[in-house]
Amino acid sequence: MENVYEICPVLKNDLITLRQTTFEDAEELLKCYSDINAAPLFNSDNCNGDTFFYTTVEQLLKTMELWDYSYKNRHFVRWTVISNNTNEIIGTVEMFHRRANDEFDHYGILRIDLQSKFENMEVISSILEVANQQFYKLFDVCAILTKAISIATARILSLKEKGYVPLGKKLIKYDDYFVRSKESH
Numbered sequence: 001m002e003n004v005y006e007i008c009p010v011l012k013n014d015l016i017t018l019r020q021t022t023f024e025d026a027e028e029l030l031k032c033y034s035d036i037n038a039a040p041l042f043n044s045d046n047c048n049g050d051t052f053f054y055t056t057v058e059q060l061l062k063t064m065e066l067w068d069y070s071y072k073n074r075h076f077v078r079w080t081v082i083s084n085n086t087n088e089i090i091g092t093v094e095m096f097h098r099r100a101n102d103e104f105d106h107y108g109i110l111r112i113d114l115q116s117k118f119e120n121m122e123v124i125s126s127i128l129e130v131a132n133q134q135f136y137k138l139f140d141v142c143a144i145l146t147k148a149i150s151i152a153t154a155r156i157l158s159l160k161e162k163g164y165v166p167l168g169k170k171l172i173k174y175d176d177y178f179v180r181s182k183e184s185h
Contacts, residue, residue, distance in 0.1 A: 030056075080092055090123070147177050
């Protein structure tokens, strides 16, 4: 199996395609990251106060430089989410293998950022389907953690449908996480 940090695979199912984010995606991704209704649902835990709400391509490009650096240094992978029906860029997904001196060592952290008009069960379930099939092996993790705040009703329903359960405790100092173990599939 290829190392995700040497060759980043393109992952897809009927509804969506995930391919590594490139700087050329910035203009279309700004539709997601300037979406005032989407921003509250982004997981910015442990991101030094960045909320990922941007109003200019230049702001987004600075963050994308960090994403590129982080990929090259094997910290995380950021994929662009593309709708197969329209070929439209609708958001991003981030995944990484968490290493820490706590009970969540070797867990994966999945972040899903979508334009608000795509924050629905069909799209989220499709993303989770790809994650559930590919990310345990790609990132060598025993479980996947992802955040869904209480107002993210479609996300929460999709998570439950795909085998995620509320964590029921804080991750570091953060709430609202759901978890799915590798054995769940």
